[in-house]
Amino acid sequence: MSRRFDKLDQIRHAALSSSAGGAVPGTPDDQDESQRTSSVPSTPNMAFVNNNNNNVRMASPAGRLEELKQKEAELAKQLAAVRMEKLSALRSKPLTIGIIGFGRFGQFIARTFAKHGRVVVTSRSDYTEVADAMGAKYVPLDDMTSFLQEDLDVVILATSIVSFESTVQKLVPSLKKYVESGNKGPLVVDVLSVKEHARQIMLEKLPEECDILCTHPMFGPDSGKNGWHNLNFVYEKTRVDKVVFDHDERLDNHENDTDTFRDNSGTLHSIHEDNEAHIEAMDRIERFLSIWEEEGCRMVPMSCKSHDEYAANSQFITHLMGRILGAQGLSKTPIDTKGFESVLKLIDSTTADSFDLFYGLYKYNQKNSLHTIKQLQAAMEDVVENLQLLEQEDMKKQQRIHQQPKK
Numbered sequence: 001m002s003r004r005f006d007k008l009d010q011i012r013h014a015a016l017s018s019s020a021g022g023a024v025p026g027t028p029d030d031q032d033e034s035q036r037t038s039s040v041p042s043t044p045n046m047a048f049v050n051n052n053n054n055n056v057r058m059a060s061p062a063g064r065l066e067e068l069k070q071k072e073a074e075l076a077k078q079l080a081a082v083r084m085e086k087l088s089a090l091r092s093k094p095l096t097i098g099i100i101g102f103g104r105f106g107q108f109i110a111r112t113f114a115k116h117g118r119v120v121v122t123s124r125s126d127y128t129e130v131a132d133a134m135g136a137k138y139v140p141l142d143d144m145t146s147f148l149q150e151d152l153d154v155v156i157l158a159t160s161i162v163s164f165e166s167t168v169q170k171l172v173p174s175l176k177k178y179v180e181s182g183n184k185g186p187l188v189v190d191v192l193s194v195k196e197h198a199r200q201i202m203l204e205k206l207p208e209e210c211d212i213l214c215t216h217p218m219f220g221p222d223s224g225k226n227g228w229h230n231l232n233f234v235y236e237k238t239r240v241d242k243v244v245f246d247h248d249e250r251l252d253n254h255e256n257d258t259d260t261f262r263d264n265s266g267t268l269h270s271i272h273e274d275n276e277a278h279i280e281a282m283d284r285i286e287r288f289l290s291i292w293e294e295e296g297c298r299m300v301p302m303s304c305k306s307h308d309e310y311a312a313n314s315q316f317i318t319h320l321m322g323r324i325l326g327a328q329g330l331s332k333t334p335i336d337t338k339g340f341e342s343v344l345k346l347i348d349s350t351t352a353d354s355f356d357l358f359y360g361l362y363k364y365n366q367k368n369s370l371h372t373i374k375q376l377q378a379a380m381e382d383v384v385e386n387l388q389l390l391e392q393e394d395m396k397k398q399q400r401i402h403q404q405p406k407k
Contacts, residue, residue, distance in 0.1 A: 083294075094118065095287055096151055098186070100167060101158035102127045102138070105191070108221040109158065110136050112228070116291045120150045144174040148186075154288050155186045161194055161360025165201050172205050185209030187284050191217055193315060193357065195304035197364040199238055211281050212239040213288070214304050217297070218315075222349065229296030235289065236304050241281040312368030316361045317376065322350025323358060 094117035099106050102123035111134050113119050119136035121127065122144070131138035139147040159167045179185045188210045190198040195214050202212050217224075218232035237245055293299055302310075326347040333340075350358075362369045 093287065095153040095284070095291075096120065097288075098122070098147060098150065098152040098155045099158050100141075100147075100155065100171065102131070103158070104221055106156075106158035107134075108224065109156070109191070109217070110134060112295060113291065116294070120147065120152065122147045144171065145177075148174060148178045148183075152186045153284055154189060156189045156191060158191055160354070160356050161192050161197070161364055162356050164190070164192060164198060168201050168205050172207070175210065176207050179207050179209045185211070187211045187213060187281075187288065189213045189215055189288070191215055192364075193311065193361055194364040195234075195236070195307045195311075199236070199304045203239065203244060208239075208242050210239075211241065211285065213285055214238050216307060216311075217292070222352065227296065228292070230298055231296075232300050233292045233297035234300045234302050234307055236302060236307075237285060238304075240285065241275075241278045308365045308368055311361075312365055312372045316365065316369050317372050318346070319350045319353070319358050319361060320373070320376065322346045326351045 096118040097113050097120070099110055099113075099119065099121045100123075102110070102121040102125075106121065106123070107127075107130060110119050110121055110131075114135045119131075119134075120139060121131050121136050122139045122141045124141050126138070126140070128138045137150070139150070141147075155171075157164065157167060157171075175185070185207055188202060188206055189212075190202065192198045193216060195216060199212075199214050202214075206212065214236040216234040217228075218234060219228065224231055239245070289299065325343060330344065330347060332344065336344075
């Protein structure tokens with residue numbers, strides 16, 4: 001049973017490779033050209049080429065295309081059937097999801113989760129009316145015992161990067177009492193924009209009875225206001241049934257579909273470990289991931305380490321450039337080009353987020369973000385130096401022209 005859950009990541013990786021336009025290892029497109037053409041079955045759709053009086057049989061392009069279309073149709077039918085079966089399983093056993101932090105992002109995801117299960121939220125401010133309007137239940141933040149007693153399958157920590165550690169620290173005492181009372185630990189999920197920081201905090205502080213899933217929805221209330229279809233959702237299965245996945249061995253470069261992995265003590269485990277607790281833990285994780293999948297997200301399994309390396313050269317540099325350009329006081333003019341309009345949109349989208357988010361992207365991924373800043377500084381100096389060199393060459397040309405004797 002757990003084998004089926006683990007294979008889902010293989011399917012997601014194959015879908016990811018396909019959407020990126022790359023061949024999936026193990027498919028015909030990955031084979032050597034000579035292997036593909038050395039043995040051609042006899043079919044009606046064949047063409048013959050005379051090569052030194054020897055008839056060589058070759059597959060007709062039209063016939064090959066028709067064959068691929070048939071395969072494509074069969075796969076689409078199978079995928080539709082699997083999706084319907086998965087959706088049925090998800091609805092037959094809906095999750096109860098708790099959200100700590102009911103600000104703008106917390107409300108954004110709660111609204112969607114309410115379509116798939118029961119949602120309980122908590123926050124410093126009283127959001128009873130907002131929660132009621134979307135079919136969720138509000139519990140005050142200072143009553144964490146009551147929050148946990150809502151029999152939560154999943155607890156999402158929807159806080160800012162800078163307040164994440166303190167939020168976890170405040171949650172731990174109540175969580176420990178809850179588990180020690182004989183209750184099953186919930187799956188704890190973070191949604192931070194930096195991943196190694198969140199991973200380390202949760203592994204260090206949360207009770208081992210709590211499974212951990214590190215995630216980063218690469219979108220928010222603005223970019224996801226019209227739905228989550230084709231928006232990236234990055235995740236790492238960090239701890240399952242008290243076993244910590246070694247992110248270096250198991251998830252780097254999207255390869256989280258190996259059959260074995262080592263925990264932090266170096267012990268080798270099978271992902272198909274045959275015990276009920278493991279099966280239930282994997283089932284809970286897959287049901288949670290399936291919500292994002294059913295909403296159309298592009299599922300990206302990735303280690304926290306790789307995520308932070310990529311994020312510094314994508315998300316952080318986007319915010320950095322937006323802040324730098326915004327600090328110049330740029331504004332609309334009567335002669336704006338499309339390119340400049342894009343610059344203004346970048347400024348608007350990045351400065352709409354709090355400076356705490358930008359600071360968190362820097363501080364809690366500092367090794368990678370500092371490298372990005374240094375690269376940007378070096379690139380800026382290089383561009384300015386090239387401009388100055390060209391200017392000097394132009395001046396020398398003008399001097400030579402003026403020094404030439406007049407005829």
